[in-house]
Amino acid sequence: MNYLLHILIMCAIYLILALSLNLLIGFTGLLSITHAAFYGIGAYISTLLMVKMGFNFFLTIPLAILGSMIFAVIVALPSLRLKGDYFLLSTLAFQVIVFSILYNWIALTRGPYGIPGIPKPKIFGFEFGEIPVYFILAVVIAFLIFLIFKQLYFSPFGRVLKSIREDEIVANALGKDPTKFKIEAFIIGGGLAAIAGSLYASYVTYIDPTSFTLDESVFILSIIIIGGTGNLKGPLIGTIIMLFLPEILRFLRIPDTIAANMRQIIYGALLVILMRLRPQGILGEYRFE
């Protein structure tokens, strides 16, 4: 039972990541692979504030979001001036650089040694220590974020983002400033991803940079590509599929040594097949065409 809860907690965390990346990719059409960096920045800010300065978990969240948002602006400004492929490369560059900083700036982040002993969230003396309790915390937070994105997706703001994705020229002709909206998408998408980081850090109580690599960015990307972009259902189903798949493999008694690779192969194959046959993902709305 605890194990199931564990998976569901990870689902909650990844759902936050998926929904926020969806704002960028599914809604605005900005193919970005910087997301693991936002995730990581959120995690590290939260962690450092809690471990080194004794902040309360809930207090670190707004600060983590703020830090992530600042980073989002830094990424957005140069990257948005580039088209297509180059935009992607730019976001990739930022992702790698952030990872490098997390990994190599030992004085701040202890690099590859990681930061252990991250405390569990406490509020009014009550500690979210046990798994079932943490599960509730994670689900509540994820649900709140879900509602936030629901509002955004269906708002005029979301509508403008979609128009930018569809045809930036028309968006211009209708009086919408594409650059402003893209930056806003970045700030919101990147900023809220930080929450996932904070949740993750306190859950596993130890973080190191290897959780926030380029591969991780690609994984989050895969979630929404496979599950579907441009709406709420896509990220949801994507998260569930991607996180339960390894368990299914385990169930089928595939040896652990090749399970990890097997899993990746399935992800990769799904990406290729979907792009060819069903570019909108399983339940998505927007077809990459």
Added chain:
Amino acid sequence: MIRTNRVSKSFGGIKAVDDVSITFYDKRINGLIGPNGAGKTTLFNIINGFLKPDEGEVYLNDLRIDNLLPYQIAQLGLGRMFQDTRVLGKMTALENVMLAAKNQIGENPLNVFFKYRRMQWEERQIKEEAKRWLEFVGLQDKIYTNAESLSYGQQKLLTLARLLAGKNEVLLLDEPTAGVDPGFIPVILNLLKNLVKEGKTIILIEHNMTAVLEVCDWVFFMDEGKIVSFGLPSEVLGHPEVREAYLGL
């Protein structure tokens, strides 16, 4: 009032627009005609802000706009209908038209949360207005259809509705009757005349000479990037040079 002053634009050695100075008639329907490749759409693009002129300026009511970004020009009330319809395919017709409303409160993400009630109210207004315009152009049955599923003529109507919902003062229409059901053309032309009565300024690019004759108050004839002649439609169309340029069209 819209005017251009000595505007020129070249693309790799070809002068698409050559020293064009036009003052468009305010609150009237202006026609911009000429053979294909004459530079009409390029001129539109320049006025709209999508291209910067190599030389010359564009003025909207004495405000210089050629140095502004397209969205800024659109905000000033200059609407554009494109030659290829450019509907937002994967959005519904209703969404397409709702987008046209300017300065929506809900476009600011913070307002989505902090001014929720006002946003909701405004959304309802915008929705009603959008529906009205869609009904007006005859698309009331297709409100919830994705724009890409509409026929070409219907998409044209959609862009018209979009323009109208945008409450623009100046409308640049690139071939509004092309692809439209012939029975509906008079409706569009009538609409244009009514819009002018409401104080709008319209500039049309058209190849349909009957429409031009019927609806334009003033016509500019453009060929190879230059304004060759202008005046009343009947005069311009009777001009021998114009007839010659149109042979084979």
Added chain:
Amino acid sequence: MIALGFSVIYNTSKVFHFAHGAVYTFAGYTFYTFARLLKLHWLPSILFAILLTILLGMAIENFIYYPLFKKKSSLMVGVISSLGIYIVIINFIAMLFGNETKILRPGVEKAYEIGTVILTRIQILEFLVFVILSFFTVYLLKFTQYGQALRALADNSNLASVLGLSLKKLRLISFGYGSFLCGVASILVALDVGMDPQVGITAVLNGAVAVILGGVGIFESAILGGLAIGVVQNLAVWQISARWESAITFLILLFILIFRPQGILGKRRRLEEL
């Protein structure tokens, strides 16, 4: 010095701008084919490995990219597909051969001193191969029929097809040749420092940076780009510390993208809106 090899690779594959993903796989794959070397004697194994690499590259183009191209899919679709294929292939390799680094020539290599630099035999070989292949590639592109066709294609794909050049064939050729170069580079590197399933991605990214640095659109510029990257990387490692190598590479990339997107030798491309 390693980066030099890769730059030669990517300049051809990048003709169609799918390099991002495509090449990930090539480099990864050459690892795979090359592992066969362990089983066979070296010369035939190299030949087989390269042959298979070429075939794989062409297969990917044929089955994955070309259909998408025909459907006029956007770039995003291509990139995502390449990512997908990359993941699949790399993991196959990892499954078959394990995730650890494999060294192919146990023991210490014979080294020579040239000035203040110490180079092993393999590294000298790398350099020589690089020089030879660079000239060879330039020659091919400039003087052969196919080479010129490829250049035309890079310039303007629509125009080229109108001129009667078979798009499909040319693309296949370009992928084939690109894979060839990739394979050579990969084998050399593997002989030098060994390999693991992850070399692919570093290689590709370095190569991509090299191409952009040198200038997209002009094939030869990648050579310059690769040289530049190689130099800068090694300088950086020398001055700062090896750990920051990738960060520096990407900082360079960002710099270039922001300030001089056409690279050192690239052509300025004007993007008109409509």
